[in-house]
Amino acid sequence: MSLEERPTTAIVLSLIGGSLMLLSVAMMFTMLMYGWVGFGMMDGFGRMMGGYMGMMGNIGIPFGFMGGLSLIGTVSGILVIIGAVMLSSRPVEHEAWGLIILIFSIISFLGMGGFLIGAILGIIGGAFALSWKPAAKT
Amino acid sequence: MAARQRFPISAALVLIVGLITVAAIISFSLAPVFYPTRLASSVEQAKELVDRYLSKLSPDLRVKEIMEFSNHFYIMVQEKSTEINAIELLLDKNTGTIFYEPGPNMMWNTKYGHMGRMTSPTASMPVSAEEASGYVQRWLNQNIRGAKVEEPETFYGYYTMDVSKEGHIFGMLSVNGYTGDVWYHSWHGKFMEMVEYE
Numbered sequence: 001m002s003l004e005e006r007p008t009t010a011i012v013l014s015l016i017g018g019s020l021m022l023l024s025v026a027m028m029f030t031m032l033m034y035g036w037v038g039f040g041m042m043d044g045f046g047r048m049m050g051g052y053m054g055m056m057g058n059i060g061i062p063f064g065f066m067g068g069l070s071l072i073g074t075v076s077g078i079l080v081i082i083g084a085v086m087l088s089s090r091p092v093e094h095e096a097w098g099l100i101i102l103i104f105s106i107i108s109f110l111g112m113g114g115f116l117i118g119a120i121l122g123i124i125g126g127a128f129a130l131s132w133k134p135a136a137k138t
Numbered sequence: 139m140a141a142r143q144r145f146p147i148s149a150a151l152v153l154i155v156g157l158i159t160v161a162a163i164i165s166f167s168l169a170p171v172f173y174p175t176r177l178a179s180s181v182e183q184a185k186e187l188v189d190r191y192l193s194k195l196s197p198d199l200r201v202k203e204i205m206e207f208s209n210h211f212y213i214m215v216q217e218k219s220t221e222i223n224a225i226e227l228l229l230d231k232n233t234g235t236i237f238y239e240p241g242p243n244m245m246w247n248t249k250y251g252h253m254g255r256m257t258s259p260t261a262s263m264p265v266s267a268e269e270a271s272g273y274v275q276r277w278l279n280q281n282i283r284g285a286k287v288e289e290p291e292t293f294y295g296y297y298t299m300d301v302s303k304e305g306h307i308f309g310m311l312s313v314n315g316y317t318g319d320v321w322y323h324s325w326h327g328k329f330m331e332m333v334e335y336e
Contacts, residue, residue, distance in 0.1 A: 068167025072160055079156045086149070096149035103153065107160055 013125030014084035020118025021077030073111025098129025177234030208327035263315025
């Protein structure tokens with residue numbers, strides 16, 4: 001196997017997926033800290049903003065639980081990116097790092113999953129890494 | 139040798155550490171065993187916790203009112219020196235955690251809020267308390283039949299007022315002192331009890 005030979009598609013998809021996971025978590029933290037999410041409803045004299053999506057108990061989810069989900073998203077995003085980087089530097093170990101990308105992409109669904117798209121990209125990237133075969137020598 | 143290459147020690151370590159971390163986070167987030175449960179089961183206990191919290195925050199702040207809701211305790215905090223309402227806090231009943239109330243308290247509070255504090259914050263605002271009450275009553279007439287607005291409480295940048303129905307408080311609304319925007323506090327749950335402090 002040549003040095004240049006890498007599962008490029010798997011690496012790119014996993015990197016994008018991992019980055020989206022971290023981005024979604026950053027947004028989730030912002031919402032938790034500042035309560036930025038509201039439902040706008042205009043009426044004659046002003047704006048009525050009713051409720052937080054997943055905030056502080058109005059739908060029965062405590063703050064600590066939401067923070068925990070954000071942490072899971074963070075850990076998943078970091079490990080998917082590590083998996084992608086290792087896949088790039090050690091393509092011979094593609095099955096191991098592909099499995100790690102796959103597992104933590106699935107786990108990331110608990111923590112927003114990179115707006116879902118990130119998790120899906122990570123799963124596809126992990127599957128590609130697992131099934132990747134270096135080109136046969138001629 | 140081939141097996142080692144397929145799943146090297148570094149990958150195994152990353153996998154194990156990652157899974158343990160996720161499991162630990164889920165355990166700490168969900169399992170009641172990790173919470174010091176029922177730290178604040180009464181208004182008196184909530185008052186003690188908030189007094190302790192405020193003593194670290196500023197000597198000029200005191201508890202003016204505590205309301206117990208099904209989801210948490212709501213605490214109105216006042217400045218001793220000016221007698222202007224300063225901040226609104228929430229206290230988690232299960233963990234005893236105190237945090238700034240989201241919503242108007244964070245977004246509209248021009249002195250203690252998180253979004254653009256004024257250099258010279260004032261409780262004197264273009265929208266008067268009477269106008270604010272009027273806005274709320276109009277909104278209530280349109281959305282919650284039979285509901286009535288109670289006396290407005292003035293904060294830096296906005297007003298907060300209780301709303302009642304047939305003489306019983308059931309919720310709370312805030313009105314921006316500069317724009318007249320109305321913000322319903324939908325996160326409290328069912329109202330249970332209120333204690334005011336002199």
